[in-house]
Amino acid sequence: MSGATDEFEAVIGLEIHVQLSTETKMFCGCRLSFGDEPNVHTCPICLGHPGVLPVPNRRAIEYGLQIAAALECDVAPRSIFHRKNYFYPDNPKAYQISQFDIPLASNGHLGEVRIHRAHLEEDAAKMIHVGTSGRIQGSDTSLVDFNRAGTPLVEIVTEPDLTSGAQVREWGQLLRATVKQLGVSNVNMEEGSLRCDANVSIRPVGSSGLGTKTEMKNMNSFRYLERGVEAEIERQKQLVASGERVVQETLHFDPSSGELHSLRSKEESHDYRYMPEPDLVPLAPDTAMLDAAAASLPELPAARAERYHSELGIQEGAARLLSVETEWAAFFEDVLGSDESIEPRVAANWVTGEFAGELRRQGEQDPADSRVSPKSLGNLVSMVSANRVSHGSAKSVLERMVADGSDPEAIVREQGLEQISDTGELQRIVDAAIEGNAKVAEQVRGGNEKAIGALVGAVMKETRGRADGGEVTRLLRQSLGL
Amino acid sequence: MIERDQVLHVARLSRLKLSEEELASMQKDMSSILDHVDRLAEIDIEGIEPTSHVVPLENVLRDDVPRPSLDREVSLAQAPDAADGAFRVPSPQAEI
Known part of the structure; x- marks a missing residue:
């Protein structure tokens, strides 16, 4: 089966809705909220x-322009709002104010993925489906909460440039980090302030046409989206391999069962009968607005990853890892800043490797909330680089630092972990190990070099890990005449 | 004359159930509206920018400053049905 399915490649495009973190809604002065009592932030405008x-929120426009600038889009000199008509209780006007043929921004890119367009629109109300099963299917009545109705959204549409679930996740995380860095959205997928739909199709490898696509809706994490997309690619390949056709439909992926379900939805008939919104005048961002958006851009994750790689010599993987989460980037830079003798590459490995791992093991996430300060981690890294503590000892020191915030110098002193740098002392321990393990020593002398591991182990045991493994091996080999 | 199926389609998008009589009169009315609008096609609009708004204004924006919202009792009272602080509607999944 895989022989046939390998002849196809996936073509994936994403649509991302970003709720802007303004104070008020897109077209009225009601406050934005999350988790408040239902229908306490409504007015005649957002109730339709x-x-x-409606009057557009200036800050929402500014945020939209910042996103456009971050994605290196062309901003339309004059864009207009449209009514997107559909009948559903989440929008009692029976249309959503959106943009159609002239979006705010187009032709951008983020990393290797091209941005088709980015436009402004308003969010719909939240539906709570009640009834027998609690799920959409089979419910009798629905409750509608308009707190969310009218929340400003930027919809970002990519070109179909992605080819795998893993790439969808990685790129999605980069986009989320980028928007987060701009400070224009909370980008919380579980709360729905960032929502991602994926359009998936397959085609024979090497062809340039597009197959029939399916749309995967609204996953609440990029990991689930990755799994859903992978499952859908596989489903389409199997369909085609068995001579069937892919049907255009909207799918829901259930991460707990790994199954895909077809959704009946309000978009069942894509017939939105767009018309220009007569209540809104055109939006023509002037030079001042465009300049302000450009000037507001901080260093964005993609640029930061590039700088870490090219200027600091950090491997691409670690550079990306550090750059995507701003709190990690900030922590890393503070570690570097704490001691200029620290090698960036070494610091990066410690921050993304041992430190991140230890935080996870102890159930922590955000380095900024950790008891370990960048300065004390820098201190530990310096001690390792200066061969004052072995890598192995440093890991146990770090465990303690994460647990109770102790100073690494103090832990090293208290536990006597300072590496034995006196060659004379180490030589005595090496000699004792050879004497105490005469048989093994003989085997090594006899050509079984692997057996030296047992001697290294004996020395490390004796020194309680305070010796440098490389140095121990060197002394052992020397003493055994190798 | 607009097709009967088109009238049915538009009615379905608006969740309207039309009787045979209504359908016939709607078909007639919609056709005459469309014919009327079609007369605009006779005008030469070569080189004229599309008008999206009749008033020559741009960038009418408001500052991002909160204003008081309605009391929930007031907003819910406008609706035919409410429950648990929310507007209650028939399940949109029900067949029309």
């Missing part, structure tokens, strides 16, 4: 009463 007039 007749005769009201």
